[in-house]
Amino acid sequence: MTPNTSSPRYFFSLDAIRGFAALIVVLCHWQFYFYKDQTIQTKPVEELGLPLFSYLSIFYHHAFFAVDLFFLLSGFIFFWFYADKIADRKTPFGNFMCYRLTRLYPVHFITLLSLIVLQYIMVSRTGHTFIMQNNDTWHFLLNLFVIHSWGFEPTPALNGFNGPSWSVSVELLLYLLFFLISWKKLNRNKGLLITIVVAGAIIQYFYSMIGQGVYSFFLGGLTYHLYAWLIKRKNVRRVTTIVTIAAIALWAVVLTEYAFSYIRDFSMLLMKKVLPGKDVTFDTALFNLSRNTFFRTIISPATILTLALSETTRGGLKVKWALVLGNASYALYLLHFPLMVFFFIAVDISGISQEVFHSPFTVLVFYSVLIPLSILTHYYFELPLQDLFRKRLLRKPLPGLVTVVNNQVTT
Numbered sequence: 001m002t003p004n005t006s007s008p009r010y011f012f013s014l015d016a017i018r019g020f021a022a023l024i025v026v027l028c029h030w031q032f033y034f035y036k037d038q039t040i041q042t043k044p045v046e047e048l049g050l051p052l053f054s055y056l057s058i059f060y061h062h063a064f065f066a067v068d069l070f071f072l073l074s075g076f077i078f079f080w081f082y083a084d085k086i087a088d089r090k091t092p093f094g095n096f097m098c099y100r101l102t103r104l105y106p107v108h109f110i111t112l113l114s115l116i117v118l119q120y121i122m123v124s125r126t127g128h129t130f131i132m133q134n135n136d137t138w139h140f141l142l143n144l145f146v147i148h149s150w151g152f153e154p155t156p157a158l159n160g161f162n163g164p165s166w167s168v169s170v171e172l173l174l175y176l177l178f179f180l181i182s183w184k185k186l187n188r189n190k191g192l193l194i195t196i197v198v199a200g201a202i203i204q205y206f207y208s209m210i211g212q213g214v215y216s217f218f219l220g221g222l223t224y225h226l227y228a229w230l231i232k233r234k235n236v237r238r239v240t241t242i243v244t245i246a247a248i249a250l251w252a253v254v255l256t257e258y259a260f261s262y263i264r265d266f267s268m269l270l271m272k273k274v275l276p277g278k279d280v281t282f283d284t285a286l287f288n289l290s291r292n293t294f295f296r297t298i299i300s301p302a303t304i305l306t307l308a309l310s311e312t313t314r315g316g317l318k319v320k321w322a323l324v325l326g327n328a329s330y331a332l333y334l335l336h337f338p339l340m341v342f343f344f345i346a347v348d349i350s351g352i353s354q355e356v357f358h359s360p361f362t363v364l365v366f367y368s369v370l371i372p373l374s375i376l377t378h379y380y381f382e383l384p385l386q387d388l389f390r391k392r393l394l395r396k397p398l399p400g401l402v403t404v405v406n407n408q409v410t411t
Contacts, residue, residue: 002362007227007231007308007312008139008230008311009074009311011077011080011307011310011311012323012326013307013310013311014073014076014077014304014307014308014311014313015323015326015327015329016322016323016325016326017073017303017307017326018069018070018326018377019322019325019326019327019328019329020325020333021066021067021069021070021329022066022082022329022330022332022333022336023050023325023332023367024059024066024267025063025066025067025333025336026332026333026336026366026367026370027059027060027092027163027363028059028063028066028103029054029063029093029336029337029340030050030051030357030363031045031048031050031060032130032131032340033340033344033354034048034049034050034357035131037126037128037131038126038128038130038131038344039128039129039130039131039133042262043304044058045057045061048390050358051357051358051359051360051362052360054279055122058154062293064374065292065295065296065300067215068210068212068216068296068300069300070167070215070333071167071170071171071174071212071215071216071217071220072216072217072219072220072223072296072301072304073080073220073226074171074174074217074218074220075174075218075219075220075221075223075306076221076223076224076304076308077220077226077253078175078178078217078220078221078231079187079221079225080224080227080228082096082178083178083182083187083221084182084187086179086182086187087182087183087185087187088185093179093183094393094394095394096175096179096388097175097179097198098389098393098394099390099394100172100175100384101329102170102385102389102393103382104146104171104172104330105146106381106385106386107147107330107331107334107335107381107382108143108162108165108168108334109144109267110381111161111162111165111334111335111337111338112140112143112144112161112162112165114200114338115132115161115162115337115338115341116135116140116161117133118130118131118133118338118341118342118345119161119341121345122341122344122345125345125348125349126348128159130340130341130344131157131162131163131337132156132157132159132160132162132163132337133158133160134153134158134160135160135161136160139153139158139159139160139161140161140285142159142160143159143160143161143162144164146165146168146169146172146389147169147172147173147174148160148165148166148169149166149167149170149209149210150169150173150210150350151207151210154207154208155208156209162334162337162338163337164333164334164336165334166209166336167209167213168334169209170213171208171213173210173213174213174214174217174404177214177316178217178221187221188225190222190225193218193221193225194222194380195220196214196218197214197218197219197222199213199214200212200213200215200216200217200218201215201293202216203218205213207233208370213294216296216300219296219297219301220301220304221333222301223301223304223305226301226305227308227309227312229306230235230243230309231309231312231313236309236312236313237313239309240309240310240312240314243302243305243306243309244306244309244310246302247302247303247305247306248297250298250299250302251299251303254295254299263291264287264291267283267287267290268280268283268284268287271283271286271287278374296386324375325371325380326380327375327379328371328374328375328377328378330370330378330382331373331375331376331377331378331381331382332374335370335373335374335377335405336370339366339369339370339373340366343366357404
């Protein structure tokens with residue numbers, strides 16, 4: 001392997017993992033069916049009777065990391081694909097925003113409209129909305145302009161309409177910040193990127209949605225810079241092997257710790273000695289914060305780095321069904337919430353007991369509807385509209401750009 005190994009034109013594996021992450025988010029949101037009045041969580045997740053909880057509890061508990069992965073992947077892809085083009089003035093702001101809005105907006109818009117109808121039916125039949133509150137004119141306008149997570153409300157549930165779209169709103173804000181940094185030719189300034197990541201952690205304390213996005217997106221950018229540096233090494237194959245082994249070992253620790261809690265138990269004993277004046281609640285919160293930070297900062301980037309290096313040195317993952325799922329992941333992510341509302345209304349109208357949502361079969365039926373619907377939406381709604389609007393709005397289309405951006409979806 002020469003020291004000038006180049007990155008592939010398209011990261012198949014990163015697209016595929018995005019699809020799996022979207023499925024995990026859907027599974028986690030299944031708990032909404034068991035909230036009091038489908039609005040307020042009154043029991044711990046363990047007591048809700050979620051389908052196959054004993055086998056899938058890690059996903060029910062930690063879907064937060066899947067959303068975090070969306071931001072991390074976006075940061076990696078954008079610094080890989082767009083940063084230098086923007087810095088070199090090859091991608092002007094108008095073109096950049098045209099590509100991003102035509103990617104994000106069509107599905108966001110149709111799900112927004114669908115939830116006006118679905119939540120109206122929900123309120124008419126039950127007297128309350130499904131999870132999302134503030135489905136009023138003001139929040140509709142915020143959602144319409146995709147700025148509903150720019151600091152107007154503290155939690156997604158208060159943003160109205162399609163709850164999961166909070167991350168889409170944050171993504172749009174991140175795009176503006178990313179473009180500014182790249183346009184100022186600061187995209188290679190590692191010190192600045194580290195400062196922004198730290199700032200994201202601080203912002204997250206005050207406003208979790210924006211802070212989470214800033215932290216993970218620019219951490220993804222740093223991960224890309226590490227990747228770009230590593231693929232120029234003469235021993236890149238050996239480095240790839242080492243990084244892969246390290247990532248597998250880290251995941252082994254994560255899974256065994258979740259099963260047996262040996263790190264948690266040891267940490268609790270240690271904190272009692274180091275911080276004897278603190279109670280169990282404080283010790284638990286400190287451990288959870290440390291664990292979550294370690295996962296987000298080390299394990300998730302190591303996973304992305306492993307996949308990118310492996311694809312660069314050994315070739316791409318070309319499992320067709322995984323790629324199709326990855327391409328449709330954005331539609332899957334945004335469609336699942338209105339489909340959940342639809343399922344609840346259908347069960348209510350049919351007179352079926354809500355106990356049906358405890359059944360694994362119901363989850364299987366839901367996925368059996370959601371996945372094909374998302375694939376059809378991507379290929380027969382998203383892509384045609386993207387092509388239509390880009391032909392009309394782009395000033396100077398770049399050769400090969402549309403194909404790559406269509407595949408490298410963002411959430």
